[in-house]
Amino acid sequence: VLFQIMELCGATRLGYFGRSQFYIALKLVAVAQSGLPLRVESLNTVKDLPLPRFVVSKNEQESRHTALYSSDADNPASYSGVIPPPPGRIQVKKGSVSHDAVQQRTSTDQQESTSPVVSPQQSPPTSPHTWRKHNRHPSGGNNERPLAGPGPFWAPFSEAQPGSSTSSDPIWSGHSPPPHQENWVSFADTPPTSALLAMHPASVQDQTTVRTVASATTTNEIRRQSSSYDDPWKITDEQRQYYVNQFKTIQPDLNGFIPGSAAKEFFTKSKLPILELSHIWELSDFDKDGALTLDEFCAAFHLVVARKNGYDLPEKLPESLMPKLIDLEDSTEVGEQTGEVGYSSSPAEAPPSKSPSMPSLNQTWPELNQSSEQWETFSERSSSSQTLTQFDSNIAPADPDTAIVHPVPIRMTPSKIHMQEMELKRTGSDHANPTSPLLVKPPDLPEESKMSSSVKFTAGNTVTDGYSSSDSYASDPEQIGSTVTRQRSQSGTSPDNTAPPPPPPRPHPSHSRSSSLDMNRSFSVTPGQQQAGVVAYPPAVPPRPQPSQGAGPHVHRPVDAEGLIAHTSTSPQQIPEQPNFADFSQFEAFAVSGVSKEEEEEIETHSEVLQVEKPSDSASSLRGAKADGRVEDKAPANVPTSAGKGTTPLAPPPKPIRRRLKSEDELRPEAEEHTQKTGVIAAVLASQPSIPRSVGKDKKAIQASIRRNKETNTVLARLNSELQQQLKDVLEERISLEVQLEQLRPFSHL
Amino acid sequence: VLVSLICSPPQNYPLYIRSVPTENELKFHYTVHTSLDVVDEKISAMGKALVDQRELYLGLLYPTEDYKVYGYVTNSKVKFVMVVDSSNTALRDNEIRSMFRKLHNSYTDIMCNPFYNPGDRIHSRAFDNMVNSMMMQVC
Numbered sequence: 001v002l003f004q005i006m007e008l009c010g011a012t013r014l015g016y017f018g019r020s021q022f023y024i025a026l027k028l029v030a031v032a033q034s035g036l037p038l039r040v041e042s043l044n045t046v047k048d049l050p051l052p053r054f055v056v057s058k059n060e061q062e063s064r065h066t067a068l069y070s071s072d073a074d075n076p077a078s079y080s081g082v083i084p085p086p087p088g089r090i091q092v093k094k095g096s097v098s099h100d101a102v103q104q105r106t107s108t109d110q111q112e113s114t115s116p117v118v119s120p121q122q123s124p125p126t127s128p129h130t131w132r133k134h135n136r137h138p139s140g141g142n143n144e145r146p147l148a149g150p151g152p153f154w155a156p157f158s159e160a161q162p163g164s165s166t167s168s169d170p171i172w173s174g175h176s177p178p179p180h181q182e183n184w185v186s187f188a189d190t191p192p193t194s195a196l197l198a199m200h201p202a203s204v205q206d207q208t209t210v211r212t213v214a215s216a217t218t219t220n221e222i223r224r225q226s227s228s229y230d231d232p233w234k235i236t237d238e239q240r241q242y243y244v245n246q247f248k249t250i251q252p253d254l255n256g257f258i259p260g261s262a263a264k265e266f267f268t269k270s271k272l273p274i275l276e277l278s279h280i281w282e283l284s285d286f287d288k289d290g291a292l293t294l295d296e297f298c299a300a301f302h303l304v305v306a307r308k309n310g311y312d313l314p315e316k317l318p319e320s321l322m323p324k325l326i327d328l329e330d331s332t333e334v335g336e337q338t339g340e341v342g343y344s345s346s347p348a349e350a351p352p353s354k355s356p357s358m359p360s361l362n363q364t365w366p367e368l369n370q371s372s373e374q375w376e377t378f379s380e381r382s383s384s385s386q387t388l389t390q391f392d393s394n395i396a397p398a399d400p401d402t403a404i405v406h407p408v409p410i411r412m413t414p415s416k417i418h419m420q421e422m423e424l425k426r427t428g429s430d431h432a433n434p435t436s437p438l439l440v441k442p443p444d445l446p447e448e449s450k451m452s453s454s455v456k457f458t459a460g461n462t463v464t465d466g467y468s469s470s471d472s473y474a475s476d477p478e479q480i481g482s483t484v485t486r487q488r489s490q491s492g493t494s495p496d497n498t499a500p501p502p503p504p505p506r507p508h509p510s511h512s513r514s515s516s517l518d519m520n521r522s523f524s525v526t527p528g529q530q531q532a533g534v535v536a537y538p539p540a541v542p543p544r545p546q547p548s549q550g551a552g553p554h555v556h557r558p559v560d561a562e563g564l565i566a567h568t569s570t571s572p573q574q575i576p577e578q579p580n581f582a583d584f585s586q587f588e589a590f591a592v593s594g595v596s597k598e599e600e601e602e603i604e605t606h607s608e609v610l611q612v613e614k615p616s617d618s619a620s621s622l623r624g625a626k627a628d629g630r631v632e633d634k635a636p637a638n639v640p641t642s643a644g645k646g647t648t649p650l651a652p653p654p655k656p657i658r659r660r661l662k663s664e665d666e667l668r669p670e671a672e673e674h675t676q677k678t679g680v681i682a683a684v685l686a687s688q689p690s691i692p693r694s695v696g697k698d699k700k701a702i703q704a705s706i707r708r709n710k711e712t713n714t715v716l717a718r719l720n721s722e723l724q725q726q727l728k729d730v731l732e733e734r735i736s737l738e739v740q741l742e743q744l745r746p747f748s749h750l
Numbered sequence: 751v752l753v754s755l756i757c758s759p760p761q762n763y764p765l766y767i768r769s770v771p772t773e774n775e776l777k778f779h780y781t782v783h784t785s786l787d788v789v790d791e792k793i794s795a796m797g798k799a800l801v802d803q804r805e806l807y808l809g810l811l812y813p814t815e816d817y818k819v820y821g822y823v824t825n826s827k828v829k830f831v832m833v834v835d836s837s838n839t840a841l842r843d844n845e846i847r848s849m850f851r852k853l854h855n856s857y858t859d860i861m862c863n864p865f866y867n868p869g870d871r872i873h874s875r876a877f878d879n880m881v882n883s884m885m886m887q888v889c
Contacts, residue, residue, distance in 0.1 A: 278874065
């Protein structure tokens with residue numbers, strides 16, 4: 001029986017003939033008391049009949065669905081794969097239906113009225129009523145048909161094919177509003193003409209006959225079939241036209257938006273509960289912009305119609321309803337509709353239809369029947385493109401980082417962006433939101449690239465710099481990622497941010513360096529805090545002995561942080577640069593010695609500043625805290641490492657530092673040298689601040705900044721080597737002085 | 751164990767509360783309500799950068815009870831509070847932040863819905879799904 005029902009379902013899917021098939025199937029289901037097939041069928045019918053009619057019972061849905069199917073069946077082309085089997089079935093059904101039509105009608109009526117099994121077809125009584133309402137067809141028998149359930153539907157459908165087809169045609173054509181009304185009509189046509197409930201074979205036969213009749217009927221049917229093909233949520237052409245007209249009444253520009261308030265008023269007129277309207281809005285406002293484009297509006301309207309007809313709202317927007325390209329053929333909407341319809345039909349089917357109609361249908365179909373498979377393929381075909389987008393839209397919100405970055409989040413996933421792009425193509429109105437994420441991304445990317453480029457620049461400086469800068473750099477990517485993720489629109493960029501984390505860290509260290517240079521420059525350019533910060537650095541550095549270097553960074557950090565916080569740099573890079581600048585200047589003052597440590601400290605502070613300064617980063621403070629923690633960790637680590645490395649530059653730095661403390665004179669010359677070099681570096685950095693600013697705007701500028709950064713890197717490298725040389729000289733001098741001292745001491749004794 | 755709560759200003763009445771997986775809800779409800787005071791404290795304390803989003807990490811509230819309470823406030827003074835078991839030591843600060851971001855994004859989506867009146871309890875299924883998925887990730 002199930003199998004038969006499945007067959008019926010398949011037949012129903014095909015089209016109007018499918019409708020009769022549907023009836024038959026319903027009837028069978030009622031007979032077999034297997035709700036599943038019926039549900040599937042009802043799903044199909046629902047899909048095909050996304051009419052605003054109030055389809056309380058599945059039967060009605062199925063009937064509509066079958067009607068649609070029949071119309072679809074008329075169009076062999078659309079149902080190439082599916083049609084063959086159903087016709088056979090239809091044939092069978094038809095015969096049986098005709099036979100049992102009358103009987104089955106009554107039986108189905110009874111069945112329907114009493115068949116809780118047929119969940120899809122819940123309220124047979126209501127269905128007839130709805131039929132009456134929607135059914136323009138004068139035949140009152142139509143109402144009864146639904147009651148009869150699948151059987152009646154089938155029967156009338158098949159029987160009425162000759163007559164119904166003709167009558168349905170005019171009805172269809174005359175019925176501009178929701179196509180499923182037409183389906184109703186066509187359905188109604190069939191019931192009166194054929195009371196084929198009978199057997200499943202009979203219904204099949206009926207279906208076939210109906211189909212044949214339908215084929216003879218009109219292109220409208222065909223069109224409807226194609227539109228309603230396997231897609232309960234599909235918006236048929238008539239429906240769509242109706243929606244478009246409604247849209248025009250609110251918003252004359254078809255490419256414009258309907259603001260939320262206007263949409264709210266409009267949909268409130270449908271007298272649906274606010275909760276459901278809210279849910280419909282959530283589903284249909286695809287780009288979450290608070291306004292409805294034409295496609296979104298059609299989707300929302302369709303959902304309202306379906307809901308009023310008793311279909312449950314889906315959890316996700318069906319593919320056919322997704323606001324993809326503006327396509328009056330409903331090809332895109334089909335998927336969504338199918339999804340929604342499937343879901344909406346779930347009230348009768350409840351459990352089965354929970355999942356998106358398409359997937360569930362697809363799942364059930366294979367189980368059910370070959371026809372179901374065909375049906376799926378058909379639906380897949382129609383909704384393939386939308387499936388992709390639907391997934392994307394679904395994925396977008398789910399994507400935490402990208403969404404946050406985005407999604408806004410949810411949304412900035414590449415797929416989402418793709419969808420947005422599609423939406424852009426479709427309507428200019430929708431472009432606002434889709435483009436925004438896209439637009440947001442590019443700025444982020446340039447920023448990132450810029451920073452990375454600057455980082456590279458600094459990377460070339462020294463190992464120690466890279467050492468410390470890597471720390472700061474690590475914090476920067478995090479910041480970047482966090483800032484990006486912060487904004488939904490930028491969520492898409494977050495993947496980019498997070499994607500190349502490894503490269504950025506390396507460049508970042510250099511970036512911090514370069515930024516330090518920029519800081520110098522920026523200091524020179526921007527007076528005040530930066531300079532204060534810079535000034536604070538040099539004095540702080542000398543007094544800081546090696547052991548206290550760990551403490552120094554902390555001190556510096558707060559200072560830098562404060563300075564930086566107070567400073568409102570145009571670009572975050574500048575801000576970090578400032579601390580770096582300060583650090584760098586300190587570095588210069590200390591020459592090679594302590595550079596590693598100080599740099600680390602500076603970088604830490606810099607990273608702190610970066611973290612703090614990231615305006616959009618809500619977690620910046622936290623990150624700053626983290627960075628502080630990291631920096632602190634780094635500082636102590638650096639100290640031990642520096643201590644551990646006797647030959648490493650760290651070792652010399654401590655000595656020189658101590659040496660400086662001992663001998664200011666030597667320090668001063670070094671400082672002078674450093675200052676000279678600092679001046680050079682400052683000059684280089686000065687050029688860099690401009691780099692960060694322009695980066696965000698122009699990729700060429702980024703490249704130019706990259707080049708400049710590289711140049712700065714080379715300059716800094718040169719400076720570094722020179723400072724190293726000076727350090728060696730100083731050490732030699734120190735040794736010589738110590739030797740002299742020892743020599744003098746014995747003499748003193750003497 | 752994870753509990754999340756969204757409270758809207760100015761009276762801080764809850765818009766949404768969800769706890770998973772245990773059913774010890776009353777205790778968690780009490781906890782989040784008491785933590786609202788701490789959140790308010792921090793808001794008033796942070797004089798500058800009020801416009802920026804910030805995450806308030808409240809830390810361990812009770813030395814005996816082994817759970818942490820995280821707070822998050824948006825620009826419009828909507829507070830998100832999350833209670834997690836300290837046994838979930840795998841939960842890093844970053845993850846908490848990302849969860850708050852997701853919450854905020856979803857909340858923004860709800861706000862975009864013209865049928866949603868600010869101040870109403872949140873019934874959005876999409877929001878529920880998001881929160882459920884988030885909590886499943888943690889637990």
